[in-house]
Amino acid sequence: MTNPTIGARMSARTLMNLVGELDPARPVYEALAERIRLLILDGRIPVGTRLPSERELAAASGRSRTTIVASYQLVRDAGYLVSRQGSGSRAVLPGPGQDESDSRAIDFARAVPPPVDGLRDIFARMGERMVDALDGPGFDLVGNLSLREAIAERYTDRGLPTTADQIMVTIGGQHAISLVAHTLLGRGDIALVEAPTYPHAYDALKRAGARLITTPVTSAGWDVDRLVDALTGARPALAYLVPDFQNPTGASMPTEARARVAEAARSSGTALVIDETTADLNIDRPWDDGPFARHAKRVDATLGTGAITVGSLSKSIWGGLRMGWIRADTTVIRRLAQARPAGDLGTPQMEQLLGEQIVRAMPELLARRRALLAEHRAALVRLLGERLPQWTVPFPDGGLSLWVQLDWPGSSALTSLCDVRGLSLVAGPKFSLDGAFERHLRIPFTSPIADLERGVDLLADSWEQLTVRRTRRTAMSRMPGVV
Ligand SMILES: Cc1ncc(COP(=O)(O)O)c(C=O)c1O
Structure with a gap:
């Protein structure tokens, strides 16, 4: 069991709000225990948090104390709660051997x-050439010129003229989202996200201090009028969208909608963070609109076009490469490069050497x-x-x-x-x-x-x-x- 760090105390009311409606088909103590366990697992009850006492929770929830005691006991038995006399119950994560997940x-x-078919050959062919990674410091903040050129060429070929100085190579797409969020957002700024969306994106935006608002998306796609209204009404500082094969719905945004969203973002001064991590996963969609940023027009001198594209090899090639990138106007890339050392000092050369071969073999x-x-x-x-x-x-x-x-x-x-x-x-x-x-x-x-x-x-x-x-x-x- 991981040692509980000392965390904040959670009130009974906050806990009940997080728990929400319980599954009426199950005994209350069991359904409540399950919700608490999932909230700890999801990080919505941070590890170390002191949960309300059984008596307080019984009073706030209108349940009997026996029910709450039985519920906490289940969570404790599963390894997600430790209780000590005098200091209450704290949220923990089960350690090795304790979690059924082992x-x-x-x-x-x-x-x-899995690694894309053909990747082994590229690895094998690299052999001797990997020693080139030993020249110089072995890592850098924006990425190798030759890799950035290869990435830029792909954008140009797909209808979005791009130069190497508009690219920053990152350690995966998640790193790119987090760096953009921390660089562009100030505490309390509004950021718009889709609902549902890729959870670690909103985690990153929240951690950067954003107040999040949402716009709905289903397997059938976006309600574009609502999305445009949210952009022009709330004027968010940033909007994070996944327009191709959205995670988790799989939806893709049609061309006309892209143009409307880009125009609404321009008029509201919103930086559009377009996550194209999943954009290359076209199985049989009969159309391809190219990179979303084709639709973006200039916003202002600091944001340039205001469209910041996140790319990654994780889904299309293999997650183990930990290779992603950001495509943006050079002014934005320069800001990101200045901010980046606070979180990491650069992408390793070895991955970049491989990355270049892979990007050139993408089709x-x-x-x-x-x-x-x-x-x-x-x-x-x-x-x-x-x-x-x-x-x-x-x-x-x-x-x-x-x-x-x-x-x-x-x-x-x-x-x-x-x-x-x-x-x-x-x-x-x-x-x-x-x-x-x-x-x-x-x-x-x-x-x-x-x-x-x-x-x-x-x-x-x-x-x-x-x-x-x-x-x-x-x-x-x-x-x-x-x-
Ligand atoms: C939409 C989306 N963006 C970014 C990521 C993170 O990608 P990476 O593994 O490159 O950090 C994921 C991973 O699931 C994702 O689904």
Whole structure:
């Protein structure tokens, strides 16, 4: 068990707000324990936080003290709470050997595809050439000129003229988002994000001090009028959008919508942070609009066009490279380079040498990635259709996962049950800021097909068990009282 650091005390009311509605189909103590455990796991109850006493929580929640005691005991047994006489109960994360995840066989939690077919050959061919990385300091703040040129050429080829000085190489896409957020945002600035969205993006924006507002997106796409209204009404300092194969919905923004969003951002002085980490994952979308920043017009002298594009090799090639980049106007790149040393001192040369070979081989590598994703998407859609026909399963034309709609709001209960059975998943609410999306589940199709089969079996069995329990409880609650 990780030692609890001393953290803030959480009031009973704050905890109950975070917990939200409990699953009525389960015993209260169990449903409450599960919510608390997930909140700790998701970081919404930070490790070290002192939870309210059982008596306080009983009073605030209107539940009996026995219920709360039993609930805390379950969380404690799972290794997420330590209680000491006199100092209350603190949130912790289970240490090695204590978490059921140690023996976890199937990972549906991370949308992490295997190394793209062909990558081994590139690694093998690098051989002797890797010694070039030993010339000079071995790391740098903006990236090798030759790698930046290769990245810039790809943008130019895709319809967005770009020069090497508009590129900064980063340590993955997440690093890029975090650096942009910390450089451009001041404490209390408004930042607009999609709901649902990639959770570590809003984590980074929040950590940079932003006040977040949201705009909805579904598997069918954006409500563009609402997005434009949010930009022109709230005039956020920054908007973070994933317009191609959005994570988790898989939606892509049509060309006309891009032009409207770019124009609205220009008129409101909003910096658009366009995350194109997933943009190369086109399986069979019949159109390609090129980089979003094609639509951006000049905002002002400090922001330039105001469009900052984040790219990464993690999804299209392999996450283990930890290679990403930022494309922006040179003024913005210079600001980012000045700010960067506060967080890290640069990207390693070894990765950059490999990166250049990879970027130059992208068209061929992407065709292979597409073939794997097409096969896995078809397998997962078929398996879910067979085993869970009551769910609404979309068929996205790209990306890495399905944003599935469940027939009742039990996403957290399902992920908890699957977790103890060796299948890790992320519940729908993790993709929101406010605990929404209990009716949704993101299921990546990146695992080997055999794992997809076993995983869907486990999902179906667990869902059936939860549904039976729920039906029984609903029936009981409808029984007339004995008077
Ligand atoms: C939309 C999006 N952006 C960025 C990232 C982070 O990418 P990287 O592994 O390059 O840091 C992810 C990872 O899941 C993602 O889904």
